[in-house]
Amino acid sequence: MTNYHDPVLLQACIEGLDLKPGGTYVDITFGGGGHSREILRQLEGGRLFAFDQDPDARANAQAIDDPRLTFVASNFRNIKRYLKLYKAEQVDGILADLGISSHQIDTPERGFSTRFDADLDMRMNQHADKTARDVVNEYSEADLHRILGMYGEITNARTAATALVAARSNRSGGLKTVNDLKAALQRLAPRGKENKYFAQVFQALRIEVNEEMQVLEEFLEQVPDILKPGGRLVVMSYHSLEDRPVKNFINKGKFQGEVEKDLFGNELKPLRSVTRKPIEATPDEIARNPRARSAKLRIAEKI
The missing domain is CATH 1.10.150.170 (Putative methyltransferase TM0872, insert domain)
Structure with missing residues (x-):
């Protein structure tokens, strides 16, 4: 599991979630479980739902013996449906570490490298x-x-x-x-x-x-219904194709065009950006973990 990959911008992600000790959180890209482990470490009670469609990620989740963790072997485009199934219709925070894991790239037979x-091959869901x-x-x-x-x-x-x-x-x-x-x-x-x-x-x-771009947009459209008021969305992307729809949805409530306004000129959007600009890795982290070089972290809060 430790060889899966080092979680990028770990502390910035955890701080961005603004964890409540008894809150309910979702890690939509569990992977090696690096971010999830840190969330669990800082929760005193609460619940954590982890999504991943990769069988290797499921094995990593099974190694974490914690009753607060519920692993969902599904694509995160199905987030709303599964949270409803588990009677957790609204949550305090959602973490998304997009892109491909080092583990997937370094496994030759997956055909990613x-x-x-x-x-x-290149299927994340085999x-x-x-x-x-x-x-x-x-x-x-x-x-x-x-x-x-x-x-x-x-x-x-x-x-x-x-x-x-x-x-x-x-x-x-x-x-x-x-x-x-x-x-x-x-x-x-x-x-x-x-x-x-x-x-x-x-x-x-x-x-x-x-179908990564369709999946990302489907996920983002569900976020306003899933987050509690004041709940946090933390998204880390690795190229402009991912970052652009995340940025637009946070700032405008939609993927294209200008933000809509009511009759009084108030903006009609479900989220507000917590960070003026995306957070990027320090030179020290990039030296330790080259994958962090292109990472952009955006944090938003449900209005």
Whole structure:
């Protein structure tokens, strides 16, 4: 469990939750349990619900012998339904550590990493149907262009999509492995920046396979109903695609457009930002834990 990954911005997350000793809290991305363990350590009673769809995370949760912890083996897009099931319709705080865990990246057979050859998988929920192999072999050229540009933010997304379609047509059985995918795009990767380029391609595929942006928006839309008045939302994101909808929802109560106002000019939004700017890791933490380098932490309170 200690090798899962070091929890990023641990103290800032815990302070952001403004823990009440007997409160009810939710960690929607349990992972290795680093944040959850610290929450439990500071609670005197209360309850903690932890969501994660990864079987490895479930094993980590089972190692924590604490009756206050309820592990929910589900995607956090289902948060409202499960909390209602457990008769915890409103909670005092919700913590979200978005993105992918170091453990998932460092497990070669999961297919998340550009460093290891493996089947093109990239499923966070290993019982899900769609894999990265399905995406690269079955999506149209237009759809590949869309996800590589939107989720990978690569500048030659159209050319890359064309190259993938050509490569899968020329290879018996299509593109099956990480190395097949890299070989198909190798000539398109900017010289000296190959690693960054492939990381962006893999990010695009991973987001598509796991519907990460849809899941995040579905979750955020449920937050106002789940939080008690004065309850805290603490969200840590690792790239602008995640941070943007979090920022917009906190500041405007919606993902696009301007904040709505009533007849008297009062803003109609359920949350208020507690931090003027996102909290970022110190140089010391980044040196200890490189994953913290791109982390942005936003804290909001239900009005």
